[in-house]
Amino acid sequence: xxxxxxxxxxxxxxxxxxxxxxxxxxxxxxxxxxxxxxxxxxxxxxxxxxxxxxxxxxxxxxxxxxxxxxxxxxxxxxxxxxxxxxxxxxxxxxxxxxxxxxxxxxxxxxxxxxxxxxxxxxxxxxxxxxxxxxxxxxxxxxxxxxxxxxxxxxxxxxxxxxxxxxxxxxxxxxxxxxxxxxxxxxxxxxxxxxxxxxxxxxxxxxxxxxxxxxxxxxxxxxxxxxxxxxxxxxxxxxxxxxxxxxxxxxxxxxxxxxxxxxxxxxxxxxxxxxxxxxxxxxxxxxxxxxxxxxx
Amino acid sequence: xxxxxxxxxxxxxxxxxxxxxxxxxxxxxxxxxxxxxxxxxxxxxxxxxxxxxxxxxxxxxxxxxxxxxxxxxxxxxxxxxxxxxxxxxxxxxxxxxxxxxxxxxxxxxxxxxxxxxxxxxxxxxxxxxxxxxxxxxxxxxxxxxxxxxxxxxxxxxxxxxxxxxxxxxxxxxxxxxxxxxxxxxxxxxxxxxxxxxxxxxxxxxxxxxxxxxxxxxxxxxxxxxxxxxxxxxxxxxxxxxxxxxxxxxxxxxxxxxxxxxxxxxxxxxxxxxxxxxxxxxxxxxxxxxxxxxxxxxxxx
Numbered sequence: 001x002x003x004x005x006x007x008x009x010x011x012x013x014x015x016x017x018x019x020x021x022x023x024x025x026x027x028x029x030x031x032x033x034x035x036x037x038x039x040x041x042x043x044x045x046x047x048x049x050x051x052x053x054x055x056x057x058x059x060x061x062x063x064x065x066x067x068x069x070x071x072x073x074x075x076x077x078x079x080x081x082x083x084x085x086x087x088x089x090x091x092x093x094x095x096x097x098x099x100x101x102x103x104x105x106x107x108x109x110x111x112x113x114x115x116x117x118x119x120x121x122x123x124x125x126x127x128x129x130x131x132x133x134x135x136x137x138x139x140x141x142x143x144x145x146x147x148x149x150x151x152x153x154x155x156x157x158x159x160x161x162x163x164x165x166x167x168x169x170x171x172x173x174x175x176x177x178x179x180x181x182x183x184x185x186x187x188x189x190x191x192x193x194x195x196x197x198x199x200x201x202x203x204x205x206x207x208x209x210x211x212x213x214x215x216x217x218x219x220x221x222x223x224x225x226x227x228x229x230x231x232x233x234x235x236x237x238x239x240x241x242x243x244x245x246x247x248x249x250x251x252x253x254x255x256x257x258x259x260x261x262x263x264x265x266x267x268x269x270x271x272x273x274x275x276x277x278x279x280x281x282x283x284x285x286x287x288x289x290x291x292x293x294x295x
Numbered sequence: 296x297x298x299x300x301x302x303x304x305x306x307x308x309x310x311x312x313x314x315x316x317x318x319x320x321x322x323x324x325x326x327x328x329x330x331x332x333x334x335x336x337x338x339x340x341x342x343x344x345x346x347x348x349x350x351x352x353x354x355x356x357x358x359x360x361x362x363x364x365x366x367x368x369x370x371x372x373x374x375x376x377x378x379x380x381x382x383x384x385x386x387x388x389x390x391x392x393x394x395x396x397x398x399x400x401x402x403x404x405x406x407x408x409x410x411x412x413x414x415x416x417x418x419x420x421x422x423x424x425x426x427x428x429x430x431x432x433x434x435x436x437x438x439x440x441x442x443x444x445x446x447x448x449x450x451x452x453x454x455x456x457x458x459x460x461x462x463x464x465x466x467x468x469x470x471x472x473x474x475x476x477x478x479x480x481x482x483x484x485x486x487x488x489x490x491x492x493x494x495x496x497x498x499x500x501x502x503x504x505x506x507x508x509x510x511x512x513x514x515x516x517x518x519x520x521x522x523x524x525x526x527x528x529x530x531x532x533x534x535x536x537x538x539x540x541x542x543x544x545x546x547x548x549x550x551x552x553x554x555x556x557x558x559x560x561x562x563x564x565x566x567x568x569x570x571x572x573x574x575x576x577x578x579x580x581x582x583x584x585x586x587x588x589x590x591x592x593x594x595x
Contacts, residue, residue, distance in 0.1 A: 018364040019397035027394040035380065106378030113343045113372040113445075114395045115364040291347070 018115040028116070028124025029131070036094065036132035045090045049082075049140030056082050057148050075148075076159060079141075080240045083167045084233055089199050091133055091171040095178020096195035098125050099289070101188035118290040126179055126282060133171040137164055162243055170236040173277035174199075180281040183289050202233050210234075221257040229269070232277040239270035296321040296443065296474045297342065302350035304337050304498075311337040312348070313498035321442070324475040326485040328509070329495035335478035336375075338495070339447050342476065343372055354443065368396065370443045371436030375451050377428045379420045385431060386416040389438070398439045410434040410464060426457030433464065444468070446477035450484060462487050482579040486510050513579050514555045521561065522548040522574040534568045535561060550578075 019027075036042055056078035099122070102108040111121055145160045178195050185191035210231075214224050228234040238258070258266060297319035304312040312334040319325050327335040341348045344359035344366060352359045354366040379388055386403045393400040400406065403416055410430040420428065429449055436444060446465070450458040458481075466487050469475050479485055485492060485506065492509035494501045504512070523531060531549050535542040540561065542551045551561050558577070565572060 017397065018368040019395065023397060024395060027391065031391055035382075038382065105380075106374065106376065107380065109340075109345055110372070110374060110377065111395070112345055113367060113370075113374075114392060115368040115397075116395055117364060 024116045024120040025124045029128040032125045032128025033131045046136045046139050050143040053144035087171050088174040091174035092178040092195040092199050094129050095175040096181045096191040099182040100185045100191035104188050119286045122286050169274045173232045176278050176281035180285040183285040229273050235273045298353045300351045304348040310498050315500050322472045324469045324490045326489035326492045327478040333495040334498040371441040372445045373432045373436045373449045375448045377432045383420050392435045393438050396439045406434050426453050443474045448478050518578045519551040519553050520576040521572050527570045531570050
């Protein structure tokens with residue numbers, strides 16, 4: 001069959017309708033999800049997350065007798081710390097690579113030459129990666145919970161589901177930041193390097209910075225609490241503790257202040273903070289991408 | 296079909312396209328001709344809505360900035376080199392882009408067959424040759440049978456055989472009433488595919504002419520690129536100067552500007568002087584550039 005037989009005389013423009021917003025977002029999202037799930041990082045992160053989760057849970061459960069995951073004991077505290085380390089790294093690096101690597105290989109400009117808008121491409125990529133992160137978290141935490149239950153450690157499904165949900169929100173926030181980095185960077189290596197630097201800053205420097213700031217600048221409790229709301233990792237930690245059976249007073253005076261001052265409004269505050277971390281970097285990335293050349 | 300009005304595109308202080316105005320009628324095949332940096336690729340990218348620019352471009356009445364999706368739905372695009380994900384399969388890539396164009400593709404086989412990629416469905420793109428990748432890009436560009444085809448130096452990365460095959464494939468498509476806009480460095484491509492030639496220089500449209508007039512105008516700009524061992528280059532230059540030519544050295548040989556009736560003379564001359572020529576290429580020098588910069592090949 002020759003080319004002309006397959007590609008007959010051109011249609012008029014009135015017969016041609018571009019695909020809708022949802023169609024494009026789904027197409028790009030499914031492609032991104034498939035790529036991510038097939039990639040090495042997904043398998044490695046899932047395995048690492050599950051193995052470390054199991055190790056943390058067994059060590060904690062051994063100390064807590066048969067309490068296992070029931071209640072908000074050592075196990076959950078261990079898992080929260082694990083999530084705080086692994087999930088941001090996973091989400092930041094996945095987000096940082098997505099646009100920058102496509103731009104580097106010329107794929108981004110080629111996709112933009114199709115009937116799509118930059119926002120459709122960005123949202124599709126974001127949702128695809130979010131799907132892969134959700135799968136990774138569910139697999140990791142799910143395997144962890146299943147093995148603990150099978151080994152006779154009582155598990156409370158609601159606490160693990162709640163932890164998974166909060167971890168996913170944290171992943172979404174970090175993914176947004178990663179995507180913003182990716183849109184700003186010209187090279188994938190620079191984007192991933194920046195993402196790792198951001199991860200280190202959020203995980204280590206902010207914690208130490210808060211302590212140092214509180215001591216040297218004599219920050220008031222309300223200022224300390226307000227500053228800790230800036231860091232999405234701190235928000236996740238406080239929300240996880242607050243939503244479990246543990247009390248925020250484990251965090252010291254700032255936690256006590258938060259409970260006394262805001263009480264039941266804390267859930268709304270935490271969700272607003274993480275929501276802002278999800279929406280604002282993604283909106284900024286979309287704005288920049290639509291104004292910046294994809295080349 | 297395509298209306299370009301006072302389009303200016305700057306990258307920092309550099310002006311890549313300067314107040315370009317151009318009309319392309321339906322079914323017309325137009326070549327954008329010019330040296331590197333003349334603004335050909337930038338103009339094509341502006342037409343596709345990939346770059347922000349001053350001025351206006353409409354594709355069959357759709358403004359590329361305000362109605363980019365509609366405008367791009369009417370255009371198939373083949374870039375100079377395709378950068379697909381390496382782990383993507385050929386059929387997978389076709390299906391992905393078909394979905395982006397809202398086209399139902401029950402089978403990719405006839406689409407691939409039409410561009411000479413029959414039997415390649417299951418292969419990964421990473422194992423395809425440059426020519427095959429360009430064929431795949433062409434197949435994707437033709438999905439949905441768009442009335443306009445935009446080609447950006449599509450043969451620049453291909454070898455001679457791949458180039459000839461690809462140009463033959465394109466020439467079959469150019470006769471089907473489709474509008475084609477393409478950027479090219481090669482006179483043979485322009486002569487085969489174009490009906491009209493737009494000459495760009497430093498971002499400005501210098502002139503527009505029919506293809507025949509353009510080919511005739513370029514005859515005096517022919518340059519013979521003789522590839523030869525380093526030791527033979529200086530004696531060759533001396534012999535050629537003595538015979539009235541104005542040769543110059545480049546990295547891998549000697550460039551000799553020749554008139555249409557003189558093309559064989561340097562070969563005879565150097566053969567008589569027992570100077571070995573390894574290979575040769577016929578180039579067309581852009582009027583705005585020195586012969587040493589006649590084409591990407593010459594610069595290499």
